[in-house]
């Protein structure tokens with residue numbers, strides 16, 4: 273077991289300029305199960321997270337909060353998080369695999385005042401984990417982070433080391449535990465009529481020239497026989513949705529989780545990447561039918577319209593923040609288990625003064641989840657949707673202290689609160705949208721999380 277140790281560094285954090293010491297230690301460990309590591313941290317329930325990138329080359333698990341950055345401000349929230357993170361990490365020694373990671377998300381819309389399952393959730397919520405597991409290209413590292421105002425912390429740190437060793441031991445299992453799916457006792461589509469009507473109304477507004485595209489979403493409400501545990505759900509999310517970002521973020525009694533195919537932004541050593549994912553059709557029953565559906569999607573005016581707005585906006589944002597911006601002229605197909613989308617990757621070289629959190633600030637919400645023009649679309653979403661999106665359709669992901677990081681758009685997602693779950697899905701409404709087909713599109717988009725939760729929609 274290779275062991276690396278950093279001396280404690282003293283950094284000043286927060287607006288009060290309290291002197292805090294930031295202790296960290298990282299060790300490389302033999303292969304272990306990320307899910308078993310998450311489950312072993314039961315003691316930290318409410319303060320855990322799980323993340324895996326689309327390519328499955330980077331897995332991140334956090335147990336316990338060494339430090340959190342939270343705020344409830346509006347447009348300044350991105351800069352505030354960036355500022356506090358910079359303060360916290362400015363004096364630490366940085367190496368790729370051996371540095372603290374900040375994981376969390378920004379809610380979809382701080383101006384939405386609708387009450388519900390998200391009422392207690394901060395509009396920015398990020399954490400540095402007490403125990404952080406990183407699996408990168410088959411190498412696993414476990415870090416302890418301890419941030420304190422106390423002068424003498426040697427004893428506490430020793431206790432954390434013991435705890436870490438237990439967690440690692442529990443996660444180095446030969447066979448990962450399998451979990452049953454929860455037993456669902458009720459399935460509801462709240463405000464279904466209002467949703468169908470809103471699609472008509474939004475389409476009418478678009479025809480009247482009030483906006484060009486608006487993404488309207490709705491939720492499913494599920495009830496289970498008993499409380500559902502986070503590892504139980506994550507085990508099914510992991511196994512059933514291999515082609516996506518997988519994420520789970522606990523906050524008090526809630527687990528927000530999902531499997532999203534959509535990258536908002538990734539920054540790696542000065543290169544920035546985004547993806548335009550908009551326009552949808554179901555998968556075929558046979559490979560011939562699947563190809564036909566894909567071809568139909570690539571040539572469908574309505575879906576090309578939905579897609580085009582996203583490409584235009586992301587390209588424009590990249591041109592303001594990057595050089596060498598590359599965007600293919602035609603979308604490709606992105607095929608995932610239940611659905612196929614139109615997909616256009618965008619990339620560039622980040623300008624010297626640009627950062628990943630700035631890109632998140634400018635990109636969110638893209639017209640894939642908000643609309644065009646942005647402000648008008650956001651107002652219509654606030655007016656028509658009978659829910660608060662919380663982290664659904666919002667940026668979720670991580671940054672390190674070097675400015676690398678990745679954010680997914682948290683779609684195909686759900687919030688689990690005790691014995692209840694809320695699933696979210698929507699679609700891009702344009703001039704020629706119809707309520708019934710949009711409704712059906714949301715049913716397809718609910719499928720992955722519904723399946724993970726033990727339900728199905730007549731598949």
Ligand SMILES: C=C(O[C@@H]1C=C(C(=O)O)C=C[C@H]1O)C(=O)O
Nearest residue numbers: 549551552640683697698699700
């Ligand atoms: C809004 C969602 O997805 C977005 C809307 C899409 C569409 O309308 O075609 C496709 C992908 C996403 O950009 C969702 O999954 O809830």
Ligand SMILES: [Mg+2]
Nearest residue numbers: 551552699700
């Ligand atoms: Mg659509």
